[in-house]
Amino acid sequence: MNILDKIVFDKGLEVKLRKSLIPVAQLEQSALFNRPKNSLAAALRNSNSGIIAEHKRRSPSKSVINQNLNVQDVATGYENAGACGMSVLTDAKYFGGSLDDLLIARAATKFPLLRKEFIIDEYQLLEAKAYGADVILLIAAILTKTEIKNLSEFAKSLNLDVLLEVHNEEELQKSIMPSLDMLGVNNRNLKTFEVSLNTSKSLSKIIPDDFVKVSESGISTIDAIQDLKHYGFQGFLIGENFMKTDNPGEYAKKFIHELEAK
Numbered sequence: 001m002n003i004l005d006k007i008v009f010d011k012g013l014e015v016k017l018r019k020s021l022i023p024v025a026q027l028e029q030s031a032l033f034n035r036p037k038n039s040l041a042a043a044l045r046n047s048n049s050g051i052i053a054e055h056k057r058r059s060p061s062k063s064v065i066n067q068n069l070n071v072q073d074v075a076t077g078y079e080n081a082g083a084c085g086m087s088v089l090t091d092a093k094y095f096g097g098s099l100d101d102l103l104i105a106r107a108a109t110k111f112p113l114l115r116k117e118f119i120i121d122e123y124q125l126l127e128a129k130a131y132g133a134d135v136i137l138l139i140a141a142i143l144t145k146t147e148i149k150n151l152s153e154f155a156k157s158l159n160l161d162v163l164l165e166v167h168n169e170e171e172l173q174k175s176i177m178p179s180l181d182m183l184g185v186n187n188r189n190l191k192t193f194e195v196s197l198n199t200s201k202s203l204s205k206i207i208p209d210d211f212v213k214v215s216e217s218g219i220s221t222i223d224a225i226q227d228l229k230h231y232g233f234q235g236f237l238i239g240e241n242f243m244k245t246d247n248p249g250e251y252a253k254k255f256i257h258e259l260e261a262k
């Protein structure tokens with residue numbers, strides 16, 4: 001079993017347990033459930049920096065990144081920095097996150113929030129909504145074409161934006177459908193952890209222009225972003241490069257100002 005298979009196996013057990021603890025009706029009663037969406041896709045289209053800043057304490061590829069921060073400070077820091085939105089890892093076992101992190105970020109900010117999770121079940125989309133997300137991630141490597149269709153259509157019915165993530169051409173070909181808002185290319189192979197920005201560059205040519213293109217992972221310099229912009233990318237998902245500092249918000253602010261000055 002590769003790491004992605006392990007994560008998905010554990011996620012299946014976790015979702016089953018969560019479903020038995022919190023019924024759908026309770027999620028639907030959340031005060032946040034009918035909150036109007038703040039669209040990440042729209043924010044990216046209207047931005048010239050396009051940064052989506054991530055909250056990530058640890059990961060299977062890097063182990064600990066930063067365990068000493070408070071999500072509320074990180075969220076307000078990212079919003080004040082001028083990021084288009086924030087990605088909040090909610091997986092506990094492999095990334096040290098939680099749905100409470102999402103709830104805290106929501107209470108502290110108004111900008112678009114992405115629930116960064118291994119989504120395999122509609123129940124997780126109801127959770128995303130109940131805990132204040134505006135956007136959800138779907139990962140093509142762990143879903144069939146039918147699952148992508150069903151989950152993305154359900155997300156749209158809940159008024160959530162959908163970011164679909166691919167890593168190769170085969171995943172992209174099976175995924176292109178109208179119920180997606182953004183197409184993300186993960187520069188990191190989730191099975192081997194290899195990272196190359198060339199993955200974004202080569203797949204950009206076959207992503208239809210009606211989707212906002214997002215490049216994810218392994219981005220640490222202004223030059224890399226300038227380069228990716230030439231390939232049509234409008235969104236740049238950055239985690240570790242911000243989170244490894246003592247003050248991710250301040251670091252992101254400098255980074256975004258520098259990018260906007262170019």
Ligand SMILES: O=P(O)(O)OC[C@@H](O)[C@@H](O)c1c[nH]c2ccccc12
Nearest residue numbers: 186216217218219237238239240241
């Ligand atoms: O920390 P980085 O290299 O800047 O990467 C951020 C983000 O792209 C990465 O965390 C990510 C992209 N897709 C994912 C899917 C699941 C978990 C994590 C991810």
